[in-house]
Amino acid sequence: xxxxxxxxxxxxxxxxxxxxxxxxxxxxxxxxxxxxxxxxxxxxxxxxxxxxxxxxxxxxxxxxxxxxxxxxxxxxxxxxxxxxxxxxxxxxxxxxxxxxxxxxxxxxxxxxxxxxxxxxxxxxxxxxxxxxxxxxxxxxxxxxxxxxxxxxxxxxxxxxxxxxxxxxxxxxxxxxxxxxxxxxxxxxxxxxxxxxxxxxxxxxxxxxxxxxxxxxxxxxxxxxxxxxxxxxxxxxxxxxxxxxxxxxxxxxxxxxxxxxxxxxxxxxxxxxxxxxxxxxxxxxxxxxxx
Amino acid sequence: xxxxxxxxxxxxxxxxxxxxxxxxxxxxxxxxxxxxxxxxxxxxxxxxxxxxxxxxxxxxxxxxxxxxxxxxxxxxxxxxxxxxxxxxxxxxxxxxxxxxxxxxxxxxxxxxxxxxxxxxxxxxxxxxxxxxxxxxxxxxxxxxxxxxxxxxxxxxxxxxxxxxxxxxxxxxxxxxxxxxxxxxxxxxxxxxxxxxxxxxxxxxxxxxxxxxxxxxxxxxxxxxxxxxxxxxxxxxxxxxxxxxxxxxxxxxxxxxxxxxxxxxxxxxxxxxxxxxxxxxxxxxxxxxxxxxxxxxxxxxxxxxxxxxxxxxxxxxxxxxxxxxxxxxxxxxxxxxxxxxxxxxxxxxxxxxxxxxxxxxxxxxxxxxxxxxxxxxxxxxxxxxxxxxxxxxxxxxxxxxxxxxxxxxxxxxxxxxxxxxxxxxxxxxx
Numbered sequence: 001x002x003x004x005x006x007x008x009x010x011x012x013x014x015x016x017x018x019x020x021x022x023x024x025x026x027x028x029x030x031x032x033x034x035x036x037x038x039x040x041x042x043x044x045x046x047x048x049x050x051x052x053x054x055x056x057x058x059x060x061x062x063x064x065x066x067x068x069x070x071x072x073x074x075x076x077x078x079x080x081x082x083x084x085x086x087x088x089x090x091x092x093x094x095x096x097x098x099x100x101x102x103x104x105x106x107x108x109x110x111x112x113x114x115x116x117x118x119x120x121x122x123x124x125x126x127x128x129x130x131x132x133x134x135x136x137x138x139x140x141x142x143x144x145x146x147x148x149x150x151x152x153x154x155x156x157x158x159x160x161x162x163x164x165x166x167x168x169x170x171x172x173x174x175x176x177x178x179x180x181x182x183x184x185x186x187x188x189x190x191x192x193x194x195x196x197x198x199x200x201x202x203x204x205x206x207x208x209x210x211x212x213x214x215x216x217x218x219x220x221x222x223x224x225x226x227x228x229x230x231x232x233x234x235x236x237x238x239x240x241x242x243x244x245x246x247x248x249x250x251x252x253x254x255x256x257x258x259x260x261x262x263x264x265x266x267x268x269x270x271x272x273x274x275x276x277x278x279x280x281x282x283x284x285x286x287x288x289x290x
Numbered sequence: 291x292x293x294x295x296x297x298x299x300x301x302x303x304x305x306x307x308x309x310x311x312x313x314x315x316x317x318x319x320x321x322x323x324x325x326x327x328x329x330x331x332x333x334x335x336x337x338x339x340x341x342x343x344x345x346x347x348x349x350x351x352x353x354x355x356x357x358x359x360x361x362x363x364x365x366x367x368x369x370x371x372x373x374x375x376x377x378x379x380x381x382x383x384x385x386x387x388x389x390x391x392x393x394x395x396x397x398x399x400x401x402x403x404x405x406x407x408x409x410x411x412x413x414x415x416x417x418x419x420x421x422x423x424x425x426x427x428x429x430x431x432x433x434x435x436x437x438x439x440x441x442x443x444x445x446x447x448x449x450x451x452x453x454x455x456x457x458x459x460x461x462x463x464x465x466x467x468x469x470x471x472x473x474x475x476x477x478x479x480x481x482x483x484x485x486x487x488x489x490x491x492x493x494x495x496x497x498x499x500x501x502x503x504x505x506x507x508x509x510x511x512x513x514x515x516x517x518x519x520x521x522x523x524x525x526x527x528x529x530x531x532x533x534x535x536x537x538x539x540x541x542x543x544x545x546x547x548x549x550x551x552x553x554x555x556x557x558x559x560x561x562x563x564x565x566x567x568x569x570x571x572x573x574x575x576x577x578x579x580x581x582x583x584x585x586x587x588x589x590x591x592x593x594x595x596x597x598x599x600x601x602x603x604x605x606x607x608x609x610x611x612x613x614x615x616x617x618x619x620x621x622x623x624x625x626x627x628x629x630x631x632x633x634x635x636x637x638x639x640x641x642x643x644x645x646x647x648x649x650x651x652x653x654x655x656x657x658x659x660x661x662x663x664x665x666x667x668x669x670x671x672x673x674x675x676x677x678x679x680x681x682x683x684x685x686x687x688x689x690x691x692x693x694x695x696x697x698x699x700x701x702x703x704x705x706x707x708x709x710x711x712x713x714x715x716x717x718x719x
Binding site: 087107 | 381715
C-alpha cells in the first residue's frame with residue numbers, strides 16, 4: 001500500500017441482515033476511496049447514506065460483509081493501529097458520573113499515557129475546547145454542545161495521526177463551530193489526517209480538501225472542492241465602492257466582449273460571519289467597560 | 291494489565307456513584323439486623339442458629355442479586371449508551387474489556403462481602419455473647435469426621451437411591467468405620483449424631499429405639515447405648531474423648547431394637563464430631579466459598595451480556611441461578627419420567643405399545659433428556675452452600691473451600707473463552 005495513503009477501502013460493503021440471516025439493508029455498497037495523509041477529507045451525504053457505517057467499519061466497530069479497508073497501512077481489526085487514531089462518535093456518550101478531568105484521564109490511561117503526560121495533555125485540551133470553567137462538573141450536567149467539546153478533547157488525547165470525526169459540529173453554537181473548524185485546520189497544519197462526516201455542507205466546504213458524496217450506500221462522486229464546484233465558464237469579480245454608473249459601464253463593456261452578465265448584486269456575508277462579528281464586538285465592549 | 295485495572299476501577303466507580311452498591315448493602319444490612327428480632331423457640335443455641343442462618347442467607351441473596359444485576363447490565367448498558375463504542379476505538383483488546391469488567395464486579399462484590407460479612411460477624415458474636423451467660427452461647431465449629439467405610443450386614447429390606455432400609459430385631463445392622471479421629475484436646479467430647487429416616491409396622495409414635503454399639507478397635511473397648519430417633523430430630527450421643535484412648539479409629543454399629551421397626555440409612559446418616567476449630571476461621575472459609583459463588587455468577591452474567599440484551603440476560607441469569615440450585619431435583623425428575631419408559635425385560639404387546647407410544651417418546655426426547663443434560667451442564671450451586679455448616683456448627687473442611695473455588699474457576703475456564711469469542715465477533719453499533 002502507498003505510504004502516502006492514510007485510509008484505503010476496497011469494495012467495502014456492509015449489509016445488515018434480518019434475524020433469519022436474510023439481507024435486509026445494504027448500508028454500504030462497494031465503496032472505494034483513498035484518503036491521503038495530511039488532508040482533510042469530508043464524507044457527505046443525506047441521513048442513511050452510509051457515512052457513519054463507513055466510519056464504524058474503518059474503526060473495526062462493525063465488520064464488512066465484503067471488501068477490505070486499511071487504516072494507516074493496517075487492517076481495521078489491528079488493535080495497535082488504534083494508538084494512532086482519534087475518534088469522535090456521532091453522539092458524545094460517556095460515563096456521565098465522571099467529570100471532564102476524569103473522563104479524559106480514563107481514556108488517557110487506555111492509551112497507556114504516563115500520569116505526568118496525561119496531566120499536561122488534559123490541561124491543554126480542556127483549555128483548547130473551552131471547558132476550563134466546567135472541568136470538575138459531572139458530565140451529566142453538561143449541555144449537548146459541551147459534551148461535543150469534551151468528545152473532541154477525548155479524540156485528541158493520544159495526539160493521533162488520524163482523526164475521525166462524526167458530525168463534529170452538531171450541537172455546537174456558531175462560535176463553537178468556528179472554533180472546531182479552526183481546530184481541524186490547525187490539526188491539518190500539524191500534518192494530521194482528518195476524516196470527517198457531516199451533512200452540514202457549509203462546514204465541509206469551509207475546511208475540506210477533498211470530499212466524497214454518498215447516497216444509499218453508494219459513492220456518487222469524489223474529488224477536491226474546487227474540482228467539484230468550480231464552473232470553468234463563469235467568472236466572479238468582487239469589487240468595492242463602485243458607483244451605479246460605473247456598474248452600467250462595466251456591464252456594457254462585458255456585452256461588447258460577448259460575455260453574459262448573469263447577476264449583479266451587493267455582496268452578502270454568511271449568518272455565521274455576522275454572528276461571529278457581533279460576538280467579537282460584544283467581547284471588545286465588555287473589555288472596554290471593565 | 292493496566293487497561294484491565296483501569297476498566298475495573300471505572301466499573302467500580304460507576305457502581306459506587308450510581309448508588310447501586312449502597313442500595314444492596316443497605317438492604318442486606320437491614321435484613322441481617324432483622325435476624326436479631328426473629329422469635330425463637332428454644333435455647334440460646336437456637337437463636338444463634340437463626341442469626342447465623344439469616345446472615346449467610348442475606349449475604350448470599352444480596353450478593354448474588356448484586357452480581358447478577360450489575361454484571362448482566364453493564365455491557366448491554368454500555369453498548370446501548372454507546373460508551374463502549376468509544377472505548378473499543380481505543381487500543382483495547384475486547385478480552386481486556388471483559389476481564390476489566392469481571393475484576394470490577396469482583397471489587398464491588400468484595401466490598402459488599404466485607405461490609406455485610408463484618409456486620410454479620412459482629413451480630414453473631416453479639417448474640418453469642420448475650421447468651422453466653424446462660425451457658426449455651428458457644429459458637430461452634432466442630433470437626434466432622436467422614437466415615438471411612440460403611441456397610442450393611444444382615445438383610446437389607448429395600449434400597450431406594452442411596453437409602454437402604456434395615457429392620458430391627460437383629461435382622462439387619464449398619465456398620466460405620468471412622469479413621470483419623472484426632473483432636474488437640476484429648477478430653478474433647480466425641481459426639482455422634484444419628485439422622486435416620488424411620489418407619490414402623492407397629493403403632494407408630496414417630497420415635498423408634500435404636501442400639502448404638504461403639505467399638506474402639508485399638509483397646510477393644512465396647513460401649514453400647516440405646517437412644518430414640520425420630521423423623522425430624524436426630525439422635526445425639528456424647529461420650530468422653532478418653533474412650534478413644536489414643537486410638538484414631540472407631541467402629542459404630544447401629545440397628546433398630548425391635549422387629550417391625552425400620553431405619554432408612556445412607557453413609558451420611560451417622561455423623562461423628564471430634565474436636566473443634568476456630569469459629570472466626572470457619573467464618574472466613576464460609577465467606578470464601580460464597581465469594582466463589584459470586585465469581586461464578588459474575589462470569590455467567592458477563593457471558594450472557596456478550597450476546598443477550600439486558601432484560602433477556604437478567605432472565606437468563608436468574609434461570610441459571612434457580613436451576614443451578616435444583617440440579618438434584620432435576621436429576622430426580624428425569625428419573626421419575628424414566629419410569630414411563632420401557633424396561634429391558636419387557637416384551638410382547640406391552641413393549642410394542644410402549645415403543646409406539648408418542649407420549650412416552652415425547653417425554654423422553656423433549657423433557658427427560660434435556661432436563662437430565664441441563665442438570666449436568668448447569669453449575670451446581672449446592673457446592674457453595676455454607677449455611678448448613680454454620681447452622682449445624684460444623685467446621686468447613688479446607689477441601690470443601692478448595693473444591694468450591696476450583697469448581698468456580700473450572701466453570702470460568704469454560705465460560706470465559708466463549709465470552710471472548712462471542713464478544714470479539716459482536717458488532718458494536
